[in-house]
Amino acid sequence: MILVTGATGHVARPLVDELLAAGRKVRALSRDPARAGLPDGVEVAATADLPLDGVTSVFFVTAAFPQGHEEPIGKMQAAGVRRIVALSSYSVLDDDPKNMIGVKHRELERRIDETGAERTFLRPAGGFAATALEWAERIRTDGIAPFPFKDAQTAPLHERDIAAMAARALLTDDLVGEAPLFSGPESLSYSDRARIIGEVTGEPVRFAELSHDEARQEWLRAGIPAHAVEARLRMFAKLVGRPHEISPVDSYLGRPGLTFAQWVAEHINSFRKVTT
Template sequence: MILVSGATGHVGRPLVDELLAAGRKVRALSRDPHGAGLPAGVEVAATADLPLEGITSAFFVMAAFPGGTAEPIARLKEAGVRRIVALSSYSVLDDDPKNMIAVKHRDLERQIRETGAEWTFLRPAGGLAATALEWAGQIRTEGVARFPFGEAWTAPVHERDIAAVAARALLTDELVGEAPLFSGPESITYADRARIIGEATGQPVRFAELSHDEARQAWRAAGIPPHAVEARLRMFATMVGRPHEISPVDPYLGRPGLSFAQWAADHADAFRKGTK
């Protein structure tokens, strides 16, 4: 049986579908098992319980364990889980000690290596397309997408592509001991994202560039710690005017990656006026 942590999240949910389609038994972890809304045939359990009996492979998402990763990873080791596929980040290649995202993911990878289990670390680059959902409320109500760096370039990755690579790592031996790094198939700006969402919904979206102070206020109001807010501002500033390097997912999936336009079409209802 395969364990999927973060099973109702952006990557975990399509991964559950991939594994079911392959005929595999899945135990899905959720903070709210009763409200998970997962397909019939999936065994749903509470993340806090972390039941591991009968588990041979696991998909591990750091965000599913806000209390820290050391204890759940130690439990995977004690239970004899043979393979761990983890959602990491290409930021691990940045050795700047101030880059806390990189530091945390490097520590995650180290902890998993030390279990002695077979491992695969997924390192999506270019940002997750799903971060655009942060605009959903304002686009639905005002037709506006607000962000401080309209000309910052990314190569957003569709969560279905990440899930497909994760499924290959769980279902075959082809990616054992590998750290696949892949981006979305095209480099676009944040202003482009707003335009593409408008095209997908048939309701034009205006991009409104925030000042740095306005972004600070908005991000802090959203609960982002001040040090993380400043780190975000520095990171996005380095992306302005610099098209993102493309790292194709084709070698891992045998097909091109899904575009941001495809992602926007898949999620159009989240942005349409009159929907919730």
């Protein structure tokens, strides 16, 4: 039995489909199992219950456990879970103590190592394509994509590529003990992202560059913690005018990584303008 935490999230949801297609038994955790909307054949359970009976492998995402990773990882260790595949971050390579994303994920990796389980730490680099959904409402209503760093470059990853990496780590021994770092297939500025959304939807999108103060207030209103807002501002400032290094998934997945334009095409209804 494979346990998938955060099963309705951007990465875990396509992972559930990959595991089912491989004929594996899946127990999926959701904060609200009644509304999870997962496929037939999936055993759905509440995250708070964390049922581990019969579980041999776990896909672990920290976002599923806002109270912290210590207790759930401890329970997995006590239950004798054999393999843990964790969605970590390439930020673990940044030893700046102000980088709270890096600090949190280094602690996660350290704790999982302490369990003695077979482990894989997935370290996506370049950001998630799905962060473009933060623009969805503004693009639908007035065709604007607001962001503070027009020329900051990343290599956005399609969530299905991250899920495919997780599936390989869970279903084969190829990545046991590894910490693969991988990115999307192309370096794009945030103004590039806005342009591509317009090209794919056929509805031009105007990039609107925010001041740092405007971005800070917008992100705080969106519920992003203050420390994470400041970390974001520092991180994106470092990316201005610097093409992102590409770490392809090709050698892992046997195919090219999915592009940002492909991601937009799959989520096109999120960006279609509102008509009356």
